[in-house]
Amino acid sequence: xxxxxxxxxxxxxxxxxxxxxxxxxxxxxxxxxxxxxxxxxxxxxxxxxxxxxxxxxxxxxxxxxxxxxxxxxxxxxxxxxxxxxxxxxxxxxxxxxxxxxxxxxxxxxxxxxxxxxxxxxxxxxxxxxxxxxxxxxxxxxxxxxxxxxxxxxxxxxxxxxxxxxxxxxxxxxxxxxxxxxxxxxxxxxxxxxxxxxxxxxxxxxxxxxxxxxxxxxxxxxxxxxxxxxxxxxxxxxxxxxxxxxxxxxxxxxxxxxxxxxxxxxxxxxxxxxxxxxxxxxxxxxxxxxxxxxxxxxxxxxxxxxxxxxxxxxxxxxxxxxxxxxxxxxxxxxxxxxxxxxxx
Numbered sequence: 001x002x003x004x005x006x007x008x009x010x011x012x013x014x015x016x017x018x019x020x021x022x023x024x025x026x027x028x029x030x031x032x033x034x035x036x037x038x039x040x041x042x043x044x045x046x047x048x049x050x051x052x053x054x055x056x057x058x059x060x061x062x063x064x065x066x067x068x069x070x071x072x073x074x075x076x077x078x079x080x081x082x083x084x085x086x087x088x089x090x091x092x093x094x095x096x097x098x099x100x101x102x103x104x105x106x107x108x109x110x111x112x113x114x115x116x117x118x119x120x121x122x123x124x125x126x127x128x129x130x131x132x133x134x135x136x137x138x139x140x141x142x143x144x145x146x147x148x149x150x151x152x153x154x155x156x157x158x159x160x161x162x163x164x165x166x167x168x169x170x171x172x173x174x175x176x177x178x179x180x181x182x183x184x185x186x187x188x189x190x191x192x193x194x195x196x197x198x199x200x201x202x203x204x205x206x207x208x209x210x211x212x213x214x215x216x217x218x219x220x221x222x223x224x225x226x227x228x229x230x231x232x233x234x235x236x237x238x239x240x241x242x243x244x245x246x247x248x249x250x251x252x253x254x255x256x257x258x259x260x261x262x263x264x265x266x267x268x269x270x271x272x273x274x275x276x277x278x279x280x281x282x283x284x285x286x287x288x289x290x291x292x293x294x295x296x297x298x299x300x301x302x303x304x305x306x307x308x309x310x311x312x313x314x315x316x317x318x319x320x321x322x323x324x325x326x327x328x329x330x331x332x333x334x335x336x337x338x339x340x341x342x343x
Contacts, residue, residue, distance in 0.1 A: 002034060004340060007041035007090045007121070009083055009112055010098030011065055013209075014126055014153075015042075017329035018096065019058045025333065035340055041090035042071055043083050045099075050075035053091045083108070087115045094339065096332055097125040103222045103242050106133030113149065117141045122339040126153035126328050132229045132241060148339040153331030155181065155227045156304050157323040163338065164318075165235050172310050174236050176275030179306030180299050181227040183323060184210050184218040185250050185270045187302050192258045193267070198251070210302060221249035224272050224285040231306070232274045238281045240274070246284040253287055261289050269296050275309070 006022075008015050022029075022037050030036050038055040047064070050056055050071040057074070064071060072079055080086050087095065095116035099109050106129030113123040113130050114137070123142065125131070130138060131154045142149040152162050165174065180186050187210055191201035202219070205211030217223045225245040232240040250270055261268050266289040274283040290296045295317060299305045307317040320327070 001030065001036060002340070004035050004037050004094055004336070005040045005092045006037055006094050006096060006336075007043075007087070007092035007116075008039065008096045008098070009043045009087070010096075010100075011042050011044045011047060011061070011071075012098065013325040014328045014332070015096070015098050016062055016065065017325035018098075018332050019062060021326065021329045021333055023058060029337075033337055033340060037336075040092050041086060043086040043090075044071065048072040048075075049080055049086050051080075051086070051090050052076045083112060084115055087112060087119065092116075092121055094122045094124060094336060097123065097127055097130075098332075099127060101127050101217075101223075101226070102129045103217065103226045106130040110134035110138065113138055114141055117145050117147055117149065120145060120147065122148045122150070122336075124148075124150050124332055124335045124339065126151070126157075126332060128154045128223075128226045128230050132226055132233055135233050136239070148335075150335035150339060152335050153328045155230050156306065156318065156320045157327040158329075158331035158334065159304075159318055159320040159327075160334070161231070161306070161318060162234055163334070169310075169313075172312055175309045175311060176236075176273065177231060177306050177308045178271065178273040178296075180269055180296055180304055181272045181306065182218055182221075182224040182270055183302035183304050184215070185221075185224070186299060186304070188219070189250060189253070189258070189268050189270070190300060192253070192255055193262060195255070197255060198253070219249045219251050221247040221270065221285040224270060228272050228274050228283050228285060232281055232283055235308075236274065236276070236281070238276075240281055240283060244281075244283065245274075246286065248286050250287050264289075266291050267297055269299070271296065272306075 041051045043049040048070040109127045110130035116123045131151050138149045188201040225242040225247045229240040271288045303321045305319045
């Protein structure tokens, strides 16, 4: 039985959901995939760091952070000055990187992932930044070190988008895609359909944990744009940065505009698209009115949807309904399994 030593950078909702999922699936991982896991390190921005080569008690770590405590009490080593020092020190086979996304540079997450690969770890992330800004470098480094750089949860949480095109769909050419990739704005627009102003909708989103304290990345389309860039870069094989995506968020959508669309039997959606035109990528994130004939019309709440156009399958769609930290955690777990078995 192989034991995979895991290090976590970031221990927010997703990191904690991952730890709970690993415990829930412990027996299945041992029986079906032939490995067990132990957490040897956790590094956080607000709850300290812990390293223990013999393993950190996951339930104690969850309890400490849930109560606002500091993880250093679980550490066998003295406090380290930085996350990079943590990565250079922790005895681990896999790094799960879940730090906040930087839409414009992908840092410091890209450096964290590179450092883990150089140390001989598999590098797994839910972070869109390094996928967009450092994909060629991290992929090449993973090949050089014979490790895996995986990121299934970077777009649409645990839905198998990247792995779908990596495995089950060989020799297929993706010519473009259209979809709703930002679940937050989809919910906000639905709240506005129910008569709320954008500000009231944002307050509601905060109350259920969907909207960040600063919602501008969602409302102004940056989150959607970096997801478009990630899919275009990886699946279409065309490097693209978020600032190359034509971008307009939903800040200019008024209640009156929402009601006018509804009266015409249409709905406003923040539509993401990317396609090849004369050998060049044309990508956008734009608010658009869609009618009932569009597959985007019925995407409600925090659900997401993407439809791919390929050379052999004219329309391949993937729908994810009501995602949360648990679905993102599943994508990370799937990446771990694929790293171990080479899938």
